Amino acid sequence: MFETSPVQQPVQPPGQSLAGRAYLVRAGVSIGALVLLVGVIAMAAAKGETHIPLGTVLQTIANHLWQAGYDVDPIDAGIIWNYRISRAMVAAACGASLALSGAVLQALLRNSLADPYLLGISAGASTGAVSVAILGFGAGMVSLSLGAFVGALVAFGFVALLAIPAGRGAGAIILAGVAGSQLFNALTSFIVTKAATADEARGVMFWLLGNLSGVRWPDVYLALPVAIIGLLVCLWYSRALDAFTFGVESAASLGVPVRRVYVVLIAIAASMTAVMVSIVGAIGFVGLVIPHAARFFVGTRHGFLLPASALIGAVFLVAADIVSRIILDGQVLPIGVITALIGAPAFAIILCHGRVLR
Amino acid sequence: MSLELRSVGWNAGFKKIISDVSLRVTRGEFLGVIGPNGSGKTSMMSVLGGIRAPSTGQALLGDQPMKKIGRRNLARHIGFVEQQADTIDRITVRDAVALGRTPYLSLLTPWSGHDDAIVCEALASVEMGPFADRMWHTLSGGEKQRVHIARALTQQPDFLLLDEPTNHLDIHHQLGLLELVRALPVTVVAALHDLNHAAMFCDRIAMMDGGKLIALGTPEQILTSQNLRDVFGVAADIEIDDQGRCHIRYHAGNQKSLAIKKDRVA
């Protein structure tokens, strides 16, 4: 017979040394990851369409960082500092933001396949971009980026409004997002087939596949703060995100203000994604796969998962950008192609290793 | 500290799920909530647990409206165990239980040894101590339920609300769980579907039907042949033993009673 016994000697909590060691390991991994990020950004500065000797690269960086005063050809210096390094920093910010948004949405919507574009953002961005480039909205005063940003927000607003009568739960949001994405994708196709001339269509579609070629320092001043603020806000809610482990009602019973968390975090994820998509186009797979990779390394606790996702996302996208520039001679592949080519098999490997579960 | 509902109603859209439910939970008791499917038990439990706000009426904790108390505070007094909560996350049992400390943690009060101790204590009281480092998905249904209860216990609640906690368990674990819960130093409100269990473990029983609380009293008062026939549509005899406990003897062949029950459904 099952007997209740008086409270026994509690099982020994993990010793201080064990916890201490865990922290050391985690600290070591974090520092290692940061070093890796800096390293890959430096590599992005050194590699590109045209060949610039490593010495020149280092001299340029030295000149900018501590006024070393080396004599470097201004074009080479400009390429390294204004093109390549700014591009790498935006790639890092973008990778971090997309991965972070993906992790947050997967937790909130309780769905392993959630990614930031689920909210209709990339579909809306594409509609906005083609409206500017092909329909001529803004009569040449409005850039593709601005069009994409507005389109992204409109689509997101549409999805949010659709989710309300649909019940406001995770399932409703996902369905609304799918419906919204389909609608705006259809609009994009309609505009392109009906009204585009050859080079208009090509220009926009190439941009939409993910394009870091137009990035300069002003874009860094936008992307980097957005990524950092996004990370900080999401970290603030990391315990709340943990509380969603067993579902929305469970989180509510643990005292989490569910409605507020949903609104804030989805808004943050949507904003981060909209900003990134408007700067570099819609780069796929990052938001979906990187959180899973991060879980593989650091587990599911969001206090670790969120920074890990951000870091891995950053490194991944910078690396993908390098690859997209050097893989074909004299030509730059759209970065979305690279992320998909790497992301899909990587996802398969993660699935097969038995870490199917989140 | 008391937990009370005053004329509470809850609507889903335009449909009234529960209406005019008034109930006051006495400290230290084991209150059972019974009723046929669709009687509104789960909805009533959600409002009682502060998970949902009532559409009409008031839910009160310690004579204060729950609205004013705030989610976090409520969570420190009321632990809620859902009917069926699962996750595909790869977490350990310890992690799952540790989630219960959420209402006490913040940036200024991070995880500490005190929290570790509470987690261990909770695991011990549901006799899952040795399972602490096992993976969640390797547990059986009964073990998972016990971990849920442990999690609710780490909230250090005054009230423990359980929504059909024994649904997916075999008889050994059903009885074991209810015994365990009864022995805990908390006030328990449990929605039960097995009437004999209600008879065995509850101090009081609240009977619901069609969204209304139609009776509240001791098992002997509530579990009568008449009630069983009218509310549940079953024919049964009630036996009361020397210790005053009820045992329900069901009769087979319920077709006629089903017809009676059907008439009564609104």
Place this chain on the structure above:
Amino acid sequence: MINHDKRVLAVGVFAAGLISSVSFASATEYPLSIENCGTVLQFDAAPERVVSLGQSTTEILYSLGLADKVKGTGVWFGPVMDEFRDVNASVPRLADNDPGFETVVAQKPQLVATQYQWHVGPKGTVGTTEQFSELSIPVYTAPADCVGKDNAGGGDGVRHEGFTMDLIYREISDLAQIFDVEDRGEELIATLKERQANSLERVTASGHDNVSAVFWFSSPEINSDPYVAGKNGAAGYIAGKLSVRNIIDSNEEWPTVGWETIARANPDIIVIGKMGRRRFPADDWQVKMDFLKTDPVASQMKAVRNGNIVVMDAQSMDPTIRLINGIETLAEAVERLSASN
């Protein structure tokens, strides 16, 4: 319609004409069979009604004095050449871009002339060649878009054989023949050839040495990789004729090439396109100029520092009759460059 005797006479004269030099102007003999882009077009008489889809083709028709026969136009890239402003005003414009099939057919044309196969061709957006032939409407495609060019891949296509002005001259003489105004056609061609020769002379006289250039059409985003002229297109032809080296080596008409590559190649002259279209902000030549002057890398190029930026009508960089203007503009720029050195 033509009786037996006249037909014999026509054949005789035609044969005589073939034997002697092709270049003396004679009246067109009908029925006329003329080869165009792999098909043979048949005309029993000079068409009275033609719809012209493509600004260059339209301007050629105007140059040949055939404005009264043009019953509808489409596919415009900018304002019509100044000298044709008045005649163009009385010609119905069916669409600024591509009109619909029925709109074109409603004009009851006896000939549809198109500048690009993108609009009328195997997969034309206005209509396919088959659709028009079902209604017995012949379609004349500008040789510049089909000779030595592969449009199957869509977009601007890939040019395998270098573009030359002969393709434009052929269009002029073809149309002149179809409309029985061969004398005007020859005059026009002669004028254009003379202008080209003059420009060449100017350049040779200036004694320039190894000048390089890049032709910038537009960009999807002002900072992103620009559309620049490949080596086989019209712009490449201009550069080649004037012994200017086009730094872009691609076979595509308007490939996208990164600023990094362009900056490293450091051309002597940068040609920027001026157009009426406003789709991308970079369509505006002033936006392009601003970019060159303010971008941290582009502004370091010697062409920008020395002020050797040439603003050229975008249609002069495309295979159109305005190409001659492009040759003249670039010749002028090379002259200036050599003078300043």
